[in-house]
Amino acid sequence: MRIIDVHTHPILREDQRGPAGAAQLIRRARAHGIEHLVALGDVLAFSRMQTAEQVQLINDETAAVMRAHPHFVTGFCYLNPLLGPSVVEAEVARCVARGFRGLKLEIANNARDACMAPVMRAAEQHGLVVLQHAWSMTNIHQRRFHTDPEDVATLAQRFPRVPIIMAHLTGCGVRGILAVKGCLNVVVDTSGAAPEAGLVEFAVEQLGARRVLYGSDAPVRDFGVALARITGSRLDARTQRMLLHDNASALLRLP
Amino acid sequence: MNYLDANTWIGAWPFTFCDSHTARSLQAHLKRQGIQRALVSPLGAVLAPAPGPANRELLRTTRGLVGLIPVPVINPALANWREELVLVAADARVRAVRILPNYHGYRLRAPAVNELVAALTARGLRLIVQMRLIDHRHEYHAMKIKPVPAADLAALLDRHPQLAVLASGLLQPELRKWLPLYPQLLADLTFAEWYETLNHLREKVAARQLAFASHTPLLITAAARAKLDMSPRSKTERVAIASGNLDRWLP
Numbered sequence: 001m002r003i004i005d006v007h008t009h010p011i012l013r014e015d016q017r018g019p020a021g022a023a024q025l026i027r028r029a030r031a032h033g034i035e036h037l038v039a040l041g042d043v044l045a046f047s048r049m050q051t052a053e054q055v056q057l058i059n060d061e062t063a064a065v066m067r068a069h070p071h072f073v074t075g076f077c078y079l080n081p082l083l084g085p086s087v088v089e090a091e092v093a094r095c096v097a098r099g100f101r102g103l104k105l106e107i108a109n110n111a112r113d114a115c116m117a118p119v120m121r122a123a124e125q126h127g128l129v130v131l132q133h134a135w136s137m138t139n140i141h142q143r144r145f146h147t148d149p150e151d152v153a154t155l156a157q158r159f160p161r162v163p164i165i166m167a168h169l170t171g172c173g174v175r176g177i178l179a180v181k182g183c184l185n186v187v188v189d190t191s192g193a194a195p196e197a198g199l200v201e202f203a204v205e206q207l208g209a210r211r212v213l214y215g216s217d218a219p220v221r222d223f224g225v226a227l228a229r230i231t232g233s234r235l236d237a238r239t240q241r242m243l244l245h246d247n248a249s250a251l252l253r254l255p
Numbered sequence: 256m257n258y259l260d261a262n263t264w265i266g267a268w269p270f271t272f273c274d275s276h277t278a279r280s281l282q283a284h285l286k287r288q289g290i291q292r293a294l295v296s297p298l299g300a301v302l303a304p305a306p307g308p309a310n311r312e313l314l315r316t317t318r319g320l321v322g323l324i325p326v327p328v329i330n331p332a333l334a335n336w337r338e339e340l341v342l343v344a345a346d347a348r349v350r351a352v353r354i355l356p357n358y359h360g361y362r363l364r365a366p367a368v369n370e371l372v373a374a375l376t377a378r379g380l381r382l383i384v385q386m387r388l389i390d391h392r393h394e395y396h397a398m399k400i401k402p403v404p405a406a407d408l409a410a411l412l413d414r415h416p417q418l419a420v421l422a423s424g425l426l427q428p429e430l431r432k433w434l435p436l437y438p439q440l441l442a443d444l445t446f447a448e449w450y451e452t453l454n455h456l457r458e459k460v461a462a463r464q465l466a467f468a469s470h471t472p473l474l475i476t477a478a479a480r481a482k483l484d485m486s487p488r489s490k491t492e493r494v495a496i497a498s499g500n501l502d503r504w505l506p
Binding site for chain 2: 015025028032135136138139140170171173174193194195196197198199201202218219220221222223224225227228229231232233
């Protein structure tokens with residue numbers, strides 16, 4: 001089975017994982033049959049609110065992983081939208097020049113905030129995919145800076161030409177799936193929390209098989225467990241192949 | 256590998272789209288997943304006003320089904336818990352009972368829990384504490400239920416240092432923090448996950464303190480097996496976690 005993982009953090013200080021650890025993670029990914037992965041950077045390395053210099057360092061680390069593993073790693077450029085349009089635009093241009101193919105948003109701000117406009121314009125200008133962290137805020141109450149699925153829907157409706165990966169299917173849950181159902185530029189990755197039974201099947205039923213992608217969130221999660229969310233589901237083999245590989249390949253325009 | 260699952264359930268759970276298993280369908284499902292034996296409790300006892308009817312159904316429907324070991328639920332906050340314990344303990348297949356303090360409205364520090372421990376010890380039965388059933392971040396919006404505080408479990412073990420407890424549903428940071436402090440504690444892998452889960456846990460935790468658990472049908476059964484099947488740990492260690500540790504723990 002061919003597999004692309006759209007959600008990994010090969011460098012992660014919380015896991016004492018530097019460049020050598022990233023190489024080890026990539027070897028382990030290959031052992032699981034993964035043939036390509038998206039590296040998102042150590043996005044909470046310093047705080048949820050990174051300075052411009054810290055953002056650059058995070059993206060430099062991702063670029064180094066890309067250089068060390070050409071053809072295996074696609075980098076997404078981490079951004080702190082609160083740093084303002086000029087910083088955002090400069091960092092996107094710097095990363096695009098180094099071969100990054102997407103943007104990663106975490107919890108500096110909520111996706112519905114006005115500061116997202118320059119980010120999304122840059123994504124549209126450069127033809128980039130946006131991977132937006134999302135989680136249901138029903139029981140967490142941090143929506144001031146933490147993006148709820150409803151906020152992803154708002155962002156997607158404002159920028160319908162930008163493809164968005166809403167991260168963390170399990171964190172978004174049934175309500176999250178339904179929140180983005182009408183936003184055809186939104187796909188969902190299967191990462192996040194424990195592997196709740198029945199949820200991947202529900203996402204495919206509601207969104208269609210083309211709008212659900214395999215993502216692990218490794219090393220925060222275990223590759224084997226993350227893969228089993230799909231291979232251990234009731235989905236047929238053809239649908240599993242779409243989630244594990246074909247959808248990501250098309251979205252990232254991989255050869 | 257021979258699997259003994261520490262955490263499975265029959266009955267319906269109204270807040271997710273997971274399967275609703277009868278004892279027979281659970282047995283068939285586990286067999287398809289390569290799991291030969293399992294401790295099984297009734298979901299119907301979690302939300303019902305008293306666990307008795309669900310326990311009775313558990314004991315009735317698992318009878319004759321090889322590999323399913325019934326684990327009734329006891330609620331020591333109810334006045335009749337001693338009678339309920341006598342009833343379930345009359346079935347020779349019952350070797351442990353499960354408690355859910357956060358769903359049944361009491362703390363592990365409650366005097367009734369000490370009384371339950373004494374009653375279980377006198378009968379030679381084991382205690383399973385369900386620390387969390389659902390990730391509390393994803394509880395149904397009308398359910399405001401927090402996990403059982405791990406510090407409460409520690410206090411219980413301090414009060415009863417000889418007590419053999421199985422803690423079900425601890426997270427990996429909790430396992431790494433508390434298991435080294437309480438070597439008599441066995442904990443299941445229901446919610447334990449990190450990159451190379453077993454390697455990560457084994458940095459801090461003795462292998463003999465861990466037990467395989469799928470949390471079927473609430474979580475994906477195959478995902479639980481992946482934690483062991485895909486692990487680079489030795490076969491001896493994986494076999495112990497898959498079944499040996501729990502076999503040894505059961506009376």
